[in-house]
Amino acid sequence: MANGTAVIAGKSFYEEGTTKSKSGIASWIFSTDHKRIGLLYLISIVSFFIIGVIIAELIRLELIAPGETIVDAETYNRLFTLHGVIMIFLFIIPGIPAVFGNFFLPIQIGAKDVAFPRLNLLSWWLYMTGAVLAITSLFLPGGPADTGWTFYVPYSVRTGSNVIFALLAAFILGFSSILTGLNFVTTVHRLRIKGMSFFKMPLNIWALYATAWIQVIATPIIGITLLLIIIERTFGVGIFDPTLGGDPVLYQHLFWIYSHPAVYVMILPAMGVVSEIIATFSRRTVFGYKMVAFSSLTIAFVGYLVWAHHMFTAGLSETAAVVFSLLTFIVAIPSAIKVFNWVATMYKGSIDPRTPFKWVMVFIFLFSIGGLTGLVLGSLATDVHLHDTYFVVAHFHFVMFGGAGTIFFAAMHYWFPKMFGKMYNEKIADIGVYMFLISFLTLYFPMFLLGYNGQPRRYFDYLPQFQTLHVISTIGAWMMLITITLVVWNLIHALRKGEKAPDNPWGGVTLEWQTSSPPPLENFEEMPNVPNEPYDFSHLTGIKDGSK
Amino acid sequence: MEANNISEHVTHRHRDDVGAKLGMWLFLFTELLLFGGMFLAYAVYRMKYPQQFHISAMEMNTTMGTLNTIILLTSSLTMVLSIAAMQKRNKFLSIIFLLSTLFLGTLFLINKYFEWSHEISKGIYPGSEVLLSKQNGEILYFGLYYAMTGLHGLHVIIGMIVLVFMLVFVINDNIKWDDYVKLENAGLYWHLVDIIWIFLFPLFYLIQ
Ligand code: HEM
Ligand SMILES: [Cu+2]
Numbered sequence: 001m002a003n004g005t006a007v008i009a010g011k012s013f014y015e016e017g018t019t020k021s022k023s024g025i026a027s028w029i030f031s032t033d034h035k036r037i038g039l040l041y042l043i044s045i046v047s048f049f050i051i052g053v054i055i056a057e058l059i060r061l062e063l064i065a066p067g068e069t070i071v072d073a074e075t076y077n078r079l080f081t082l083h084g085v086i087m088i089f090l091f092i093i094p095g096i097p098a099v100f101g102n103f104f105l106p107i108q109i110g111a112k113d114v115a116f117p118r119l120n121l122l123s124w125w126l127y128m129t130g131a132v133l134a135i136t137s138l139f140l141p142g143g144p145a146d147t148g149w150t151f152y153v154p155y156s157v158r159t160g161s162n163v164i165f166a167l168l169a170a171f172i173l174g175f176s177s178i179l180t181g182l183n184f185v186t187t188v189h190r191l192r193i194k195g196m197s198f199f200k201m202p203l204n205i206w207a208l209y210a211t212a213w214i215q216v217i218a219t220p221i222i223g224i225t226l227l228l229i230i231i232e233r234t235f236g237v238g239i240f241d242p243t244l245g246g247d248p249v250l251y252q253h254l255f256w257i258y259s260h261p262a263v264y265v266m267i268l269p270a271m272g273v274v275s276e277i278i279a280t281f282s283r284r285t286v287f288g289y290k291m292v293a294f295s296s297l298t299i300a301f302v303g304y305l306v307w308a309h310h311m312f313t314a315g316l317s318e319t320a321a322v323v324f325s326l327l328t329f330i331v332a333i334p335s336a337i338k339v340f341n342w343v344a345t346m347y348k349g350s351i352d353p354r355t356p357f358k359w360v361m362v363f364i365f366l367f368s369i370g371g372l373t374g375l376v377l378g379s380l381a382t383d384v385h386l387h388d389t390y391f392v393v394a395h396f397h398f399v400m401f402g403g404a405g406t407i408f409f410a411a412m413h414y415w416f417p418k419m420f421g422k423m424y425n426e427k428i429a430d431i432g433v434y435m436f437l438i439s440f441l442t443l444y445f446p447m448f449l450l451g452y453n454g455q456p457r458r459y460f461d462y463l464p465q466f467q468t469l470h471v472i473s474t475i476g477a478w479m480m481l482i483t484i485t486l487v488v489w490n491l492i493h494a495l496r497k498g499e500k501a502p503d504n505p506w507g508g509v510t511l512e513w514q515t516s517s518p519p520p521l522e523n524f525e526e527m528p529n530v531p532n533e534p535y536d537f538s539h540l541t542g543i544k545d546g547s548k
Numbered sequence: 549m550e551a552n553n554i555s556e557h558v559t560h561r562h563r564d565d566v567g568a569k570l571g572m573w574l575f576l577f578t579e580l581l582l583f584g585g586m587f588l589a590y591a592v593y594r595m596k597y598p599q600q601f602h603i604s605a606m607e608m609n610t611t612m613g614t615l616n617t618i619i620l621l622t623s624s625l626t627m628v629l630s631i632a633a634m635q636k637r638n639k640f641l642s643i644i645f646l647l648s649t650l651f652l653g654t655l656f657l658i659n660k661y662f663e664w665s666h667e668i669s670k671g672i673y674p675g676s677e678v679l680l681s682k683q684n685g686e687i688l689y690f691g692l693y694y695a696m697t698g699l700h701g702l703h704v705i706i707g708m709i710v711l712v713f714m715l716v717f718v719i720n721d722n723i724k725w726d727d728y729v730k731l732e733n734a735g736l737y738w739h740l741v742d743i744i745w746i747f748l749f750p751l752f753y754l755i756q
Pocket of ligand 1: 053056057059060080081083084085087088091092147148149150393397400401405443457458459460477480481
C-alpha cells in the first residue's frame with residue numbers, strides 16, 4: 001500500500017481495527033471504520049425493530065376483540081405512538097443507509113472509508129442517544145408520549161405524557177441522519193476511485209446519493225418544528241398553540257415538509273438495492289440505467305413538493321388541494337419508471353432466483369400495492385372518505401414495511417456473505433420469504449377492507465361488525481412474528497455454523513465482489529478494476545446464453 | 549486530487565480540504581433551513597396579524613439592535629482577518645484577530661442580555677400576565693422574538709465555543725499556514741451566525 005503502511009495480507013476488518021484496543025467492545029463503539037459502524041447500526045437497528053414488533057404484537061392483541069382487551073385507551077395511545085416512533089425514526093429511516101450504505105457505499109465506489117469517518121461514528125452515538133431517550137420515557141412518571149408519531153399540536157402541547165423525550169429523541173435522530181447525509185454526499189463527490197465517473201456508479205450509489213440530499217435538505221425542517229414544540233411546551237412561548245393565536249395547520253405543513261420527503265429516505269435506498277439485486281441475479285445490465293439513476297433524483301426533487309397531501313382534510317384551500325393532488329400523481333411517474341425498467345431488465349435475462357431475488361419479487365408485489373393505494377389516497381374525493389382510517393394504516397405498512405422493510409431483509413441476505421464471510425441456509429431462507437409474503441398479506445390486507453368500511457385508525461376499540469377482519473389481522477401478526485423469528489434465527493445460526501462464503505457467491509459485478517469476504521480494513525488488498533459500464537456481464541456471454 | 553485520496557491511508561491522516569469545505573457548506577445549508585422554518589412561521593403570522601406585529605415591533609429598541617448588528621458585522625471582519633493573517637504565516641496576528649472575534653461575540657451576548665432583561669422587566673416574557681393579556685398577534689410576535697433570537701444566541705455561543713477550540717489549535721500549531729481548513733470552516737460558521745442576524749435584525753427591529 002502507498003505511504004508504506006503495512007496492511008497485513010489476508011486480515012479482515014474483524015481482525016484489524018482503527019482503535020487502540022484490539023478487541024472487546026471498545027474496538028467497536030469507538031471504531032471509525034465504516035464497516036464496523038455499519039455493523040453497530042445493524043445490531044442497534046435490528047434490536048429496535050424487534051422492540052417495535054413486540055409493541056405491535058401488543059397492539060394487535062388488544063384489537064383481537066372489541067372493548068378493552070389487554071390495555072386501556074390511554075396505554076393503547078402510548079403503544080401505537082411508541083411503535084410509530086421506533087419504526088419510523090429508529091428502524092426504517094436510518095435502516096438501509098446507515099447499515100448497508102455505511103458498509104457498502106465506500107466499497108462500491110472503491111474508497112477506503114467515508115469522507116468524515118469521525119462524524120460517521122458521532123452519528124451512531126447520536127442515534128443511540130436518541131434511542132435511549134425514546135426508550136427512557138417508558139420508565140418515567142407520566143409515561144411515554146401518547147400523541148401518535150406525528151406530534152400534532154395542540155394536543156402535543158397539552159398532554160401530560162413525556163412528549164419532550166420523544167421530541168428530543170426525534171430531534172437528535174434527525175441530527176444523526178443529517179450527518180450521515182452530508183457524509184455520503186461528500187464521499188460520493190470526493191472519494192470515487194479513479195475511472196468511476198458518475199455514470200459508472202452502481203445504482204445503489206445513485207440512490208444513496210439522492211437519499212443523502214433529502215436527508216440534508218429536509219431534516220432540518222423537522223428539527224426546527226420539533227424544537228419549536230419543545231420551546232412551546234417548556235417555556236409557554238406562543239407559536240402553534242391556537243389559544244395564543246398560533247396556527248396548528250402551520251405545524252402540520254412544517255411537519256410534512258419533512259415527513260413526506262422522509263418516506264423517500266425510506267424507499268429510495270431500498271430501490272437502489274433492488275437495482276443491484278435484479279442486475280446480479282438476471283445477469284444483465286440494468287435496462288435504462290440512466291433513467292433509473294435520474295428517477296432517483298426526480299423522486300428526491302418532486303417528493304419535496306407534495307407534502308400537503310397529508311392535509312387534504314385539514315382545511316386547505318381548494319386550489320392548494322388540487323395542486324398537491326396533481327403533484328402527488330406526478331411523483332408516481334419516476335417510481336413507475338423504476339418498476340418498468342426492473343421488469344425490462346429481467347426480460348431475457350438468465351434469472352437465477354436465489355433468496356435475495358425472491359425478496360425483491362415480494363417487494364415489487366407489495367410495493368406496487370402500496371404505491372397504487374397511495375394514488376387512491378392522493379385523489380381528493382376518495383381521501384375524504386379514507387383519511388385517518390385503517391386504509392391508510394394498510395397503505396403505509398405496504399409501502400414502508402412491504403417496501404423498505406422487505407428490502408432491508410433482501411439486502412441482509414444479499415450482502416450477508418460479504419459482511420460476515422458466511423453462507424446461510426438458503427432453503428430455510430426461502431421458506432422465510434414465502435412465509436413473509438403470506439403473513440404480510442394476512443396481517444395487512446384486511447386493514448384495507450377495514451378502512452374502506454370505516455374503521456378509524458388510532459382506536460383501541462371498534463364496532464362488533466369489524467371483528468372478523470381484526471381477528472384475521474391479529475393472526476397475521478402472530479404469523480409475522482414467527483416469520484421474523486425464523487429469518488433472524490437462520491442468519492444468526494449461519495453466523496455461528498454457516499459455511500465459509502466465497503468472495504463472489506452470486507456472480508455480482510460491482511466492486512464489493514472484487515474484494516474478500518469479509519473485506520480487509522481498507523476494503524481492498526489491491527485496487528479493484530473499474531468496469532467500463534456499471535453492470536457489465538459480457539464475460540458471461542458464451543457461458544450462459546440469452547444474456548445481453 | 550482524487551487519485552491522491554485513494555492512495556492515502558485513511559486511518560492515518562487523511563486530508564481533503566475541498567471535501568472538508570463541501571461538508572461544511574452542506575452543514576451550513578442545513579442550518580439555514582433550520583432557521584428557514586422559523587422565518588416561514590414569521591412570514592405566515594405577519595400576514596395574519598400585520599397590525600399587531602406593527603404594534604409589537606414599536607416596542608423594540610432599534611438602537612440596541614443596530615449596535616449588535618455592527619458588532620457582529622465587525623466580528624465577521626476580524627474573523628476573515630484572522631484567516632488572512634494565517635495565510636500570510638502570521639500566527640500572532642491570527643491569534644489577535646481570533647481573540648477580537650471572541651471579544652465581539654461576548655459583547656453581542658452582553659448586549660442581548662440587557663435587551664432581553666429590558667423586555668422582561670416590562671413584564672413581556674413567555675407566559676407572563678402582561679403578555680397573555682395582549683392580543684394574539686402580539687403574543688406570537690414576542691413568542692417568535694424570544695424563540696428566534698434565543699436560538700440565534702445559542703448559535704453565537706456554539707460559534708464561540710468552536711472559536712475557542714480554534715484558538716487552542718492555532719496556539720499549539722494544529723492549525724498552520726499550510727493547513728488551516730478548520731479555521732476556514734469555523735469562519736464559515738461564524739459568518740452564518742452573522743448572516744442569520746442580518747435577517748433577524750430587519751424583521752424584528754426595522755420593519756414596523
Ligand atoms: C409485525 C409487524 C407490525 C405490526 C403487527 C404492525 C401493526 C400496526 C398497527 C395495528 C397499527 C395501527 C395502530 C392504530 O392506528 O391504532 C400500526 C401503526 C403504525 N405502524 Fe405498524 N406494524 C408492524 C410493523 C411496522 C413497521 C415495520 C413499520 C415501519 C416500517 C410500522 C410503522 C407504523 C407506523 C408509522 C404506525 C402509525 C403510528 C401512529 O398512528 O402514530 N409498523 N402498526
Ligand atoms: Cu406523503
